Amino acid sequence: MRTIKVIIIFLTLFSPMILHSQEQILTLEDLIPGGKTYNKYRAEMPQSISWHGENLTFIKGDTMFISPRKENDRPKTYFTLEDINTEMGLTGKDRLIKLIYAQWFNPESNNLLVRTYNRSYIYDVETRTINATFKVDKNFENFDFSPAFNYVAYTKENNLYIQSHDGKEFAITNDTNKAILSGQAVHRNEFGIQKGTFWSPKGSLLAFYRMDETMVTDYPLVDISTRIATLVNEKYPMAGMKSHHVTIGVYNPTNDSTIFLKTGTPKDKYLTNIAWSPDEKYIYIAELNRGQDTCSLKSYDANTGKPIATIFTETHPKYVEPQVPISFLKNDTDKFIWQSRRDGYNHFYLYDTKGKLIKQLTSGKWEVVSTIGFDAKGENLFYISTEKSPIEKHIYKLNLKSGKREQISNEEGVHEGYLSASGKYIADIYTSQNNPGKIATIETKPKKSVIWHTAKNPYINKQLPEITIGTLKANDGITDLYYRMVKPTDFDPQKKYPVIIYVYGGPHLQLIENRWMTGARGWDIFMAQKGYLIFTLDNRGTPYRGFDFENIIHRQLGVIETQDQMTGVEYLKSLPYIDSERIGVHGWSFGGFMTLNLMLRHPETFKVGVAGGAVTDWKYYEIMYGERYMDSPQENPRGYKETNMVDRAGDLKGRLMLIHGDEDPTVVMQHSLQFLKSAIKKGTHPDFFIYPGQGHNMMGRDRIHLHEHITRYFEDHLK
């Protein structure tokens, strides 16, 4: 999702042990992605873990292995890079250069998708047959292979193309206007949309998104790396302004023809969560109005484009936000599963295609996180949920008939699950505060788990801070708020330490989890070494705590979130080892917005703040995300005024640095510049820094520089 999210690269890397022997200090190069020694300190995990039938394979170096099924067994070598090149006869420029560029086409088949410099092959490793050969060009993007691997769809610039397995190319669209895009993700990646092409189950038809942005205003970004700086226009639909128009085409490769679904008006509605019926006859779409308070699941005839039925409609006075397409039952294709937060938590609902709600499959004050898949007979559904704890994610099995559910994953922590071809086995990959990474293969029936990989602690000789998780009561007296505290290394309870609040606080990102190091960031550890206490709290508005916990922020972003963060601050102030005169705050994106909220709503509390890629006025943010939470500026003038940090720039008392990438297409630089302009007018003095050529998040080496820069700011003003 291209949601307003800071990149959080979790530190899946180092020792839970508090070593008091004085060892080498960890540098930003060790701790921050992009650092020269960053990879050296990552937990060693196998690459490309994936199912091949009932075998869980992985790659180490140039060899594909099959993971052991029994305790103490060793992985078995399957084949090597050299085997593939030799068997397939790949030479010269066409050689496969790394085995990780070969992946199983899907768990059910023996086919490897082998990608070389300018070809993609479908290669059967058992029969040693090349089943398809596609030409590839560096201008091709958004590859999508048909399930029968006889076609590949891809985009070139704004248009969509298809290539048959004999290398013939067909243009599906041919729009000369670059503001009309086909085959790409739409609606700025909201509503769970991550791609723009959708093959029907057998690969007979290809549904695709088409987005007309001609009516959307351009935001002028400037690329200064050229001889003379050049304009890079970004279509940016700002809250309350004109939005793009999305439609859905269906391409039939057998007769090279396209029809469009008759989705009608208003044209600025949202067409989300595309799903095919198993028989390939119908397409199901979750359609939302621009106001995002009504979502209708509708079906369309995939051959004619005609609307067939509105299966059901969900509404909510605040907003609805479907993120997962319907999935049909394996053994009863007239029934499907739908995820909804209609009872206040995200749960499974079983429907039939006539729109009859058969039953709510799960319930309780916890949330379904994601679906893993069905077992062989389709009787049981595997999924991830927070039932055990809001800060853990476990694998569960749900019997669709009885409604009985069973926890499949054993050890504490945050688990991901991947189902074998038959549904008999699950690969369980997980970490927890004291576990840098384990992989188990779970036999689902009878339940039996074999842990076959345990990552070593890569920070065995380093002095690390003590990290604790706790909860505080929000100001409603009821809600628990999770926090993490990273104490300074060499912590002495008799001393008083400066504290930095690291905050995100927006929807869709949870910072406190029982994962490796509790999800603490490399910079947190770095600053702990320098004698700062780093404190992070997941305020209301963040995910996995239920819909009310999240949607209390509606039409007033930042208000409740700030109250919750101040609950954390009050707690900190009550601690004897905190210096209340030296409280700082740092966040990026929504966390930058939160930094501004804290600095400007509580100027007496915060001495230093660093706000990166910050929203400063929601009217400069985009329609999909912005109007969901804030409605439009026309509908909610009071809310926009209350949450406007530009207007509050005159309230600044402490030291505040804003940071922005000058080509940020997500939170455009207008946010920071408007804030500066207002501060200048009102006579306050924020600081500012730009990362030229960077987007919403600083990547690569710049990320090291960024954290040096942020660190220096706190050292200058908070030390």
Place this chain on the structure above:
Amino acid sequence: MRTIKVIIIFLTLFSPMILHSQEQILTLEDLIPGGKTYNKYRAEMPQSISWHGENLTFIKGDTMFISPRKENDRPKTYFTLEDINTEMGLTGKDRLIKLIYAQWFNPESNNLLVRTYNRSYIYDVETRTINATFKVDKNFENFDFSPAFNYVAYTKENNLYIQSHDGKEFAITNDTNKAILSGQAVHRNEFGIQKGTFWSPKGSLLAFYRMDETMVTDYPLVDISTRIATLVNEKYPMAGMKSHHVTIGVYNPTNDSTIFLKTGTPKDKYLTNIAWSPDEKYIYIAELNRGQDTCSLKSYDANTGKPIATIFTETHPKYVEPQVPISFLKNDTDKFIWQSRRDGYNHFYLYDTKGKLIKQLTSGKWEVVSTIGFDAKGENLFYISTEKSPIEKHIYKLNLKSGKREQISNEEGVHEGYLSASGKYIADIYTSQNNPGKIATIETKPKKSVIWHTAKNPYINKQLPEITIGTLKANDGITDLYYRMVKPTDFDPQKKYPVIIYVYGGPHLQLIENRWMTGARGWDIFMAQKGYLIFTLDNRGTPYRGFDFENIIHRQLGVIETQDQMTGVEYLKSLPYIDSERIGVHGWSFGGFMTLNLMLRHPETFKVGVAGGAVTDWKYYEIMYGERYMDSPQENPRGYKETNMVDRAGDLKGRLMLIHGDEDPTVVMQHSLQFLKSAIKKGTHPDFFIYPGQGHNMMGRDRIHLHEHITRYFEDHLK
């Protein structure tokens, strides 16, 4: 000139006395233009001082006065605002609202140019007749009234128009392509060009510049003040890239027709210093090649556009830079005066129109600064020069026949002179270090001066720093370099003070003069109050010291200038009251470039720097100024490399803040951003600040904020 110059607003305002009684401190609001109390502290000087025949008039409030001719006489009231409105019958919206909007059309006539909301009138105050009425619109720019005031020329957007005195409008040009401009200054205001229309002496014809910028690259500026930021393209011809094409049209209002001078190719040459022959038949142009090493004075037939003759050609291996059009003798219109630095200093040369050099009129190791005009018979020429001292400017009289010259202005300082209609009197307006402003009327023959206005010291009760001027020998062992030292108020020679070098250092701007307060800036005084010593030195490259002193910078901008500034630094270090560990530097525009040179070529010396609107790489600067001093990047790769601050960003050791206006059309923000990008890559940490919506110099209230911001930076890091 739109040369690369920081706005220096000289402090013509306060007391030379060093008061040691503790009085109120001066604030930035008092000291910086744009400050709330800035005007309160300005020396009181009459407004609109101008000649009306032999009467020198001025405006005070709503009254026009005639200045006294004898000592101790009082000014006489001439007329009032109310008189004008009543006599002319101006009422309602059409009233003249302030008398300063009425100006003498020229010294010779009784006509006032009276500007109201939507009219311009030519009004004879003696006969009380309105001689012309022109309609005016807010879209009209670049007004130019014909000498016979029967026409006014003006521009609307890119085109040139004329209006006759009965209000009829004619379009002289009608270019729909906005990149073709007519009637405006061209060549980015270099070569002394400040306007784009030139009436012939009697007003029969109108010569005008036409500039085709269609081939010039756009620099994308971004205006963030709109609802969604918008693009503001600026035609910016960068060094070595394609330049604009300028031509000269001649419009004849009697038959509404235009011809163009046949100036030929290459089209990217420079057409500068337009002058009309007194008989209106010929136009004289100083034509330069793009290389700017050859200047030919050429004449053209004003009716046919045909080239007539090349009068003479000047060349120089470095560059030639004509800045003043020829001026014909009053009493012998076949002869004209030309200014040239061909003997190493700017002097007058007398030519005839055949191109014969009659004689060099002035010579010596000093420079002619400007021409004031001829006396009644045209026998004597009045002008300003630096003959007395490089840091003073006096009025002189030159007898054209005998070559004898005489100093006309008496008291020390920097003088401006304005000639009465007949040439019998000169208004002498001047200041010096201890004189905030005086006005004398000088009778030229016999020489007799009457000082009729002496401004009071507006800072009578303030504690001011000691300000001294001195000279140091440059590293050639010969050249004197002038410096100014502003000592901390309450200076104690036993203490050690931090020092800030305030630097400009580029061509065309002299900072050390014997003018009020020696030209020290308000910020210098402000910082002196805070305990800093402010030091400024005019290095080689700055004006009024001869051509060699200036052109030593050719192809290596910043190199010699930095050496000279370091001569100043070595001197400072030799002083017992300077703390050599706390040396800072600040400058704007070329001074920003110099700040970078000092910080990066001498990182061990400078602890703190603030570089505003700085050039960081001359290849991003414009053609006219840039190629004059640096040649093109293709011609001078070594020079561009040597002077490239972007490449040196890794050498940064001290604290450096760059500041830029994000709509700066002169030094575009690419300079600062490229420097940041390089610093980020090389791992150094400059600071940065942007003034949104500002251009090359911060104006208005932002200027106060800017100086608060700069001050804080030095207080943070140099104190």
